[in-house]
Amino acid sequence: MDIFLQQIINGLVQGSIYALVALGYTMVYGIMGLINFAHGEVVMIGTLVTITVAGTMIKAGMPVVLAGFAGLSASVLVCMALGWGLERIAYRPLRNAPRLTPLITAIGMSIVLQNLAMMIWGRNYMTFPPLLPKMDFEVAGANFTAVQLIIVLVSSLTMGGLLLLVYRTKLGMAMRATSQNPAVASLMGVNINRVIAAAFVIGSALGALAGVMVGTYYEIAHYQMGFMLGLKAFTAAVLGGIGNLAGAMLGGVLLGIIEALGAGYIGDLTGGFLGSHYQDIFAFIVLIIVLMFKPSGLFGEKTGDRA
């Protein structure tokens, strides 16, 4: 039973990170129907910027709290600028292009960002500076650390804030209107360009936050880390019903828990034939099964033909 609880906690932590990244995918997709393949790289750059800023400050003897905040703000700012730039330079000129064109652009940008990061930070694994105190808690036989607790808390708060933004502010209303029908929204006086840019900037800021969390959790970072993370997060977004904010959050958490439980129990279930290194296939198997029965995701509304 305690293994079960332990895996639930691990899954919840991993899932909150997926959820934050998934929000970046789902916001952009909901508004303009684009899979922003480069989003995972934005998250990666967020992590690496934090390493540079916070790491340098800690080495210079500054207090860890200050370094942590500086690192986080720097990475959020850099990623927001990156998200804005991506939209402005790469995607905006393609708004009326055939559907697959922006997808190839996104893949191209992803390759560009990955290799830029490799040029700047090198191809070796980097250690993430310890920003949070190491503390362990024990509840009902399961352990969790302060880092895990803070990740879950901060991501819940952030997601709550995002929901408020989207459902209680004017910008949020403009975003929802644009995602329903850009042409009509623009007739109602919504500045489409600003709304789309906002979606990219907000999504990237969430991605930066997720990047910092990944760094603190795994204490290691690499220029290729964004790829699998982005893939899983996108899977989570589709699982929840892409374009749907609450869906992305729940999909992310669900995916994290399924992965953790799957990795914990697959050995027993298959009599030792498959081991925990099959962890990565759960995300995709669950996705395929869910989409077979609910083609628009768990919480997605029935959408029209986008093909």
Added chain:
Amino acid sequence: MKKWLNPRSAFGISLIAIALIALPFVAAMGGQAWVRIVNFAILYVFLALGLNIVVGFAGLLDLGYIAFYAVGAYAYALLASPHFGLHLPFWVILPIGALLACVFGVLLGSPTLKLRGDYLAIVTLGFGEIVRIFMNNLNAPVNITNGPQGITLIDPVAFGDFKFSGTTQIFGFALSGPQKYYYLLVVLSILVIIINLRLQNSRIGRAWQAIREDEIAAKAVGINTRNVKLLAFAMGASFGGVAGGVFAAMQGFVSPESFSLIESVMILAMVVLGGMGHIPGVILGAVLLSVLPEVLRYGVGPLQMAVFGKMLVDPESLRMLVFGLALVLVMRFKPAGLWPSPERKRELTGEA
């Protein structure tokens, strides 16, 4: 089609034929490495044309195409290597690989083809990853794929005593291994091009295009959309399987690393960048995207030395950077691809 053998096109075809025959000898002047690069370009033409059936003709976005290539490659590797001690001849294995890939295509296609657009894309992507993860891990408890180390010492293609590896003398010419594979690949690719051309204007090809343009309308005029889409998937998959088999034989070595998602993405990029659904465009895209990184590999290092007198940035990352930028720029200025079909071009520029 009727007049394609008039004197002018006959002249054109013979020019192309002479160029194709001469190419490996020209490439060999730069070393056998260039013959290999040309071979891979042709292999990618083959793969891109296979994917073109799925994406270009039928409009089904498949991001896991490499899985079928992997199935073909592993089928060849397992049936013609010391790993299981089997050494079947290649003309037995290639059909088996094609059939196996086809079965996988149907397996993936049948539950997922009711999904639309991007959902299908992500499911196929997931499928590709699943296949790769299995190949990476199926070495315990029963060693089937030999895990991340891959399978080595795969038999080369051979007709009786005539092996495709090593150098042989034919009519006084010394033909190296890669050069022989080149001719094999050219023959296979011409076959695929002919199949593609014939499919395009067939009943099935028109059904695919109807589905691509409007699935509901296609259904309304009596096309069995499910079966026709499944056929596109199966056919694309079989081409992938054959290409995989040739790849395994040519390399003599397969490992899961060759079948990562980025490969699927590259092949898709070839199809889209060249001009989706337009056969010459797809060929152009495949040749460009497979040769460009190699040209950059040999180009960026010396160029930096010449301009700055020293290596400023790692050539490996610079070449991929240039490659990514090239993708972005082409899509920015040629959204329908470099060589789109005439109809598609008209649609996009808005001319009636």
